[in-house]
Amino acid sequence: MDEELHSLSRRLIELRIEHADLDEMIDRLAEVQPVDELAVRRLKKRRLALRDEIARLEREIEPAEPA
Numbered sequence: 791m792d793e794e795l796h797s798l799s800r801r802l803i804e805l806r807i808e809h810a811d812l813d814e815m816i817d818r819l820a821e822v823q824p825v826d827e828l829a830v831r832r833l834k835k836r837r838l839a840l841r842d843e844i845a846r847l848e849r850e851i852e853p854a855e856p857a
Contacts, residue, residue, distance in 0.1 A: 802847045805840055812837040 816833050819826060 798847055798851050802844060802851065805844050805847070809837060809840045809844065812840065 812833055816830060816837070819830050819833070
């Protein structure tokens with residue numbers, strides 16, 4: 791169980807880093823003229839998918855306490 795939790799924690803860190811990298815890439819692309827709207831949309835879609843995966847892993851690592 792500890793090994794699985796460590797693996798999930800490591801994956802969560804990797805996803806957070808990738809999410810931050812995408813934020814930076816989106817910001818840089820938005821500054822370039824002309825703006826490549828298709829590339830920005832694809833990056834934002836990937837960033838949203840990462841956010842969902844991060845939320846899922848956080849719930850798996852630390853499940854909500856019962857009411």
